[in-house]
Amino acid sequence: MIETARLVLRPPGPGDREALVAILSDPAVMADLFPGQDRAGAEASLARHDGYRGEGLGFLALERREDGAIIGFCGLKPGAPNSPIAGMVEAGWITGQAWWGQGYAQEAMAAVIDDAWDWLDADRIVAITSAVNEKSQKLMVRLGMHRLADGDYLTTLFPDGHRLQPTVTFAIQRPADRARA
Numbered sequence: 001m002i003e004t005a006r007l008v009l010r011p012p013g014p015g016d017r018e019a020l021v022a023i024l025s026d027p028a029v030m031a032d033l034f035p036g037q038d039r040a041g042a043e044a045s046l047a048r049h050d051g052y053r054g055e056g057l058g059f060l061a062l063e064r065r066e067d068g069a070i071i072g073f074c075g076l077k078p079g080a081p082n083s084p085i086a087g088m089v090e091a092g093w094i095t096g097q098a099w100w101g102q103g104y105a106q107e108a109m110a111a112v113i114d115d116a117w118d119w120l121d122a123d124r125i126v127a128i129t130s131a132v133n134e135k136s137q138k139l140m141v142r143l144g145m146h147r148l149a150d151g152d153y154l155t156t157l158f159p160d161g162h163r164l165q166p167t168v169t170f171a172i173q174r175p176a177d178r179a180r181a
Contacts, residue, residue, distance in 0.1 A: 019070035
């Protein structure tokens with residue numbers, strides 16, 4: 001569990017499932033990530049993330065301290081297989097649209113990354129997004145990430161020519177004052 005000024009980040013429990021499925025299947029939320037994801041896809045995504053716990057990784061539920069609302073999901077996972085980041089540690093986040101533009105994703109991910117340097121055996125953390133997802137790219141920069149010059153690729157998750165196929169990669173290096181775990 002990680003606590004910030006406004007959030008409690010913790011492994012999702014059974015009581016969080018409906019809120020997370022609603023976020024992960026919201027067409028507006030998923031528009032630049034995985035459009036058309038339905039309830040079954042959201043459930044599969046949550047199950048996949050549960051499986052990462054066995055690898056010492058996994059996403060956390062974002063619980064707002066003021067009212068206990070589950071407003072999103074973020075954390076670290078293994079880099080996407082069949083991509084240039086396979087084998088790396090990948091950061092990711094998603095918040096419900098009612099909470100966009102309020103700094104929650106940045107607050108949560110900054111805390112996750114800071115915490116990770118205490119236990120993670122990696123020199124950097126990467127994040128990917130579609131080239132058209134400028135909001136996520138701006139957040140990556142605010143988190144201290146930089147775009148990798150050799151990190152652009154065409155994901156196989158979408159057919160050739162799909163607007164979300166071009167993908168960019170950002171990374172943050174382990175701070176010099178944070179020795180490897």
